[in-house]
Amino acid sequence: MTEVIDGNAVAAEMRSALTDGIETLSDAGVRPGLATVLMSDDPASETYVSMKQRDCEEVGIEGIHVELDPDAPAEELFDTVADLNDDPEVHGILVQMPLPDHVDDRDVIRAIDPAKDVDGFHPENVGRLVAGNPRFKPCTPHGVQKLLESADVDTEGKDVTIVGRSNIVGKPLANLLVQKTDLGNATVTLCHSRTTDLAEKTRRADIMVAAAGVPEMVDGSMLSESTVVVDVGINRVDADTDKGYELVGDVEYESAAEKASAITPVPGGVGPMTRAMLLYNTVKAASQQESVDVELP
Ligand code: NDP
Numbered sequence: 001m002t003e004v005i006d007g008n009a010v011a012a013e014m015r016s017a018l019t020d021g022i023e024t025l026s027d028a029g030v031r032p033g034l035a036t037v038l039m040s041d042d043p044a045s046e047t048y049v050s051m052k053q054r055d056c057e058e059v060g061i062e063g064i065h066v067e068l069d070p071d072a073p074a075e076e077l078f079d080t081v082a083d084l085n086d087d088p089e090v091h092g093i094l095v096q097m098p099l100p101d102h103v104d105d106r107d108v109i110r111a112i113d114p115a116k117d118v119d120g121f122h123p124e125n126v127g128r129l130v131a132g133n134p135r136f137k138p139c140t141p142h143g144v145q146k147l148l149e150s151a152d153v154d155t156e157g158k159d160v161t162i163v164g165r166s167n168i169v170g171k172p173l174a175n176l177l178v179q180k181t182d183l184g185n186a187t188v189t190l191c192h193s194r195t196t197d198l199a200e201k202t203r204r205a206d207i208m209v210a211a212a213g214v215p216e217m218v219d220g221s222m223l224s225e226s227t228v229v230v231d232v233g234i235n236r237v238d239a240d241t242d243k244g245y246e247l248v249g250d251v252e253y254e255s256a257a258e259k260a261s262a263i264t265p266v267p268g269g270v271g272p273m274t275r276a277m278l279l280y281n282t283v284k285a286a287s288q289q290e291s292v293d294v295e296l297p
Contacts, residue, residue, distance in 0.1 A: 002257050002258075002260050002261065002262065002263055003151060003261065003262040003263070004257075004262075004263060004264075004265055005147050005150065005151045005230075005262055005263065005264045005265075005269060006265075006268065007143075007147060007264060007265075007268050007269040007270055007271065007272045007273050008268050008272050010146060010147055010150045010272075010273060010276075011143075011272035011273050011275065011276035013150075014146065014273070014276040014277070014279075014280065014297060015055070015058065015059050015276055015279060017297035018059055018276075018279055018280060018283050018296075018297065019059055019060065020295065021283045021287065021294040021295060021296060021297075022059060022060045022061065022283060024292065024293075024294050024295070025283070025286055025287065025290065025292055025294060026060070028290065028292040030286055030290045030292055031060070031061075031062050031089075032060075032061045032062065032091050032092070032282050032283055032285070032286035033061065033062040033063075033064055033087075033089045033090045033091050033092070033282075033286070034052070034056050034061050034062070034063055034064070034090075034091070034092040034093075034094065034118065034278070034279075034282045035064040035065070035066065035084045035087075035090045035092065035093050035094070036049045036052055036053060036063070036064070036065050036066070036094050036096060037065075037066045037067075037068065037077070037080055037081070037084070037093070037094070037095045037096065038065070038066070038067045038068070038096045039067075039068040039069075039070055039072070039077055039095075039096075039099055039100060039103065040070050040096065040098065040099065040100065041070055042098070044236075045096050045097075045098070048096060049065065049096050051275060052094065052275060052278060053065055055275050055276075055278070055279055056279070056282075059279055061279060061282055061283070062089065064084075064089075064090060066080050066084075068080065070100045071100070073102075074102060074103045074104070074107075077095070077099070077103055077108060078107075078108070078111055081093065081095065081108065081111045081112055082111070084116070085111075085112065085113040085116065090116065091116060091118075091282060091285040091286040091289050091290075092116055092117075092118035092278075092281060092282040092285045092286075093112050093113070093116045093117065093118065094118060094119055094278065095108055095109075095112070097168075109121045109122055109123075110122065110123065114135070115135075115285065115288065115289060116285060116289075117135075117136060118136055118139075118278060118281035118282050118285055119136070119138060119139065119168075119278075119281075120134070120135070120136035120137055120138040120139070120172070120281070121138065121167065121168065126167075126172070129172060129175050129176070130175050132179050132180065132181070134176075135288075136281045136284065136285070137172070137176060137277070137281075138168060138169075138172040139273075139274045139275075139277035139278045139280075139281065140168060140169050140173075140211075140232060140270060140273075140274045140277075141169060141172045141173035141176050142176070142273075142277045142280070143270055143273025143274050143276065143277045144173055144209060144230055144232065144270060144273070145176060145177075145183040146273060146276075146277070147230065147264060147269070147270065147273055148183065148207070148228070148230070149183060151228070151262050153207065153228050153262065155177055155183055155184060155185060155186040155207065156184075156185040156186070157185060157186070157187075158186045158187070158206040158207055159186070159187050159189070159204055159205050159206050159207075160177055160186045160187065160188045160189070160205060160206065160207045160208075160209065161188075161189045161191060161201045161202050161204065161205035161207075161208050161209070162174055162188060162189070162190050162191065162209045162211065163191045163192075163198065163202065163208075163209070163210045163211060163212045163217075163218065163250070164191070164192065164209075164210070164211035164212040164213070164232070164250075165190050165191070165192040166211065169211040169232055170190060170192075170209075170211050171190070173209060173211070174188045174190045186207070189201050189204075189205070193212075198222070199221070199222040202218060202222040202223060203222060203223060203224050204224070205223075205224070205227055206227065206228065207227070207228040207230065208223060208227050208228070208229050208230070209230040209232060210229075210230070210231050210232060210233055210249065210250035210251050211232035211233060211250065212233065212250050213233060213235065213250065214233070214235070214250055215233070215235040215237050215248050215249075215250065216248055216249070216250065216251065216252040216253075217250055217251075217252075218250060218251045218252065218256065219251070219252035219255045219256060220252070220254075220255030220256050220257075220258050220259045221255065223256060223259040223260065224259065225259055226259075226260070226261040227259060227260055227261065228260065228261055228262045228263075229251055229256050229257075229259075229260040229262070229263040229264070230263075230264050230269070230270065231249035231250055231251040231253075231256075231263070231264050231265070231266050231269055231270065232249075232250065232270045233248075233249040233250030233251070233266065234247055234249065234266060234267070234271060235247065235248050235249070235250070247266060247267050248266060249265075249266030249269070251263070251266075253265065253266070280296065280297070283296065284296060
C-alpha cells in the first residue's frame with residue numbers, strides 16, 4: 001500500500017503545536033509579529049500573501065501587511081524594509097517574490113535584518129545553514145523534512161535525488177539533508193536542467209524530491225519500487241474547471257503512486273507545510289529577539 005502523506009494534517013498539527021510557544025510568548029507580554037510586503041499585482045502572489053496573513057490570525061501572530069505599487073521606485077521598497085527592520089513589534093519580514101523587474105531581489109533580501117529574515121534567504125542565514133548552524137531553515141525545505149519525519153521516513157544513509165537547484169527549494173533542501181543531524185545524514189544528488197540521464201538519478205533514489213516547476217515531469221517509469229516521493233511543484237495548467245485551470249505537481253501522480261511507498265499529493269502536500277513553517281520561523285524569531293525561551297515542535 002502506498003502511503004499518501006497528508007500535508008494538511010501535518011501542517012494542522014504543526015500550527016497547533018506552535019500555539020504553545022505563542023502562549024509562552026504571550027505570558028511574557030510578547031505577541032509575535034510577521035510583516036508581509038507585496039509589490040506585485042500577480043494574482044498568485046496576492047493569494048499566497050493573503051493565505052499567510054490568514055494563517056497568522058488563526059494562531060495568534062500579529063499580521064502586518066504592506067502593499068506597494070508594482071510601478072513604484074525601488075527606493076519605496078527599501079524604505080519599507082528599513083522601517084520594518086526598526087519596528088520592535090515586527091519579528092519577521094517576508095517580501096513576496098517575484099518582484100518587478102526594476103527591483104533587484106538579491107538587494108532586497110540583503111536589506112532585510114537577518115534576525116527577521118524568516119524566509120532564511122539572507123546570505124548570512126544561507127551561510128549559517130550551509131555551515132550546519134541554521135538560524136532559520138527556509139520554509140519549504142524545512143516543511144519537506146517535517147513531512148518525511150511525520151511518515152517515519154528516516155533520511156540517514158538514504159540516497160536522495162532532488163530535481164531542481166533553486167535557492168528557495170533545491171539548494172537549501174540539499175544542504176539540510178546532508179547535515180550531520182536528525183533528518184539529515186543523507187547522500188544527496190542535486191539535479192537541474194543540464195543534468196544528463198535524469199531518470200537514472202531518480203531511479204537510484206530512496207527518496208525523490210521534485211522541485212522543477214515542470215508539470216508532471218517525473219513519472220512512475222523514472223522511479224524504483226518503494227521510493228518515497230515528495231512533490232514540491234505547484235503548476236497551474238489549463239483545465240475545464242470553474243477557474244479555467246487546475247493545480248498539478250511536478251510528479252505524474254497516478255504512475256508514481258503505483259511505484260512509491262509514500263507520496264505527497266498536490267495540492268495538500270508540501271504547500272501547507274511551507275505556510276506552517278513560516279509561522280514556526282516567526283515564533284522562533286520572536287523568541288530570539290525578545291529573549292523568551294520557547295519550546296519549538
Ligand atoms: P525555479 O524555476 O526557481 O527552479 C527550477 C529548478 O528546476 C531549476 O534548478 C531548473 O534547472 C530545474 N529544472 C527545470 N526544468 C528541468 C528539467 N526538465 N529537468 C531537470 N531540472 C529542471 O523553481 P522553484 O524552485 O522556485 O520552484 C519549483 C517548483 O516548486 C514550482 O512548481 C513552484 O511553484 C513550486 N514551489 C512550491 C512551493 C510549495 O510550497 N509547495 C514553494 C516553492 C516553490 P536550472 O537551474 O538549470 O534552470
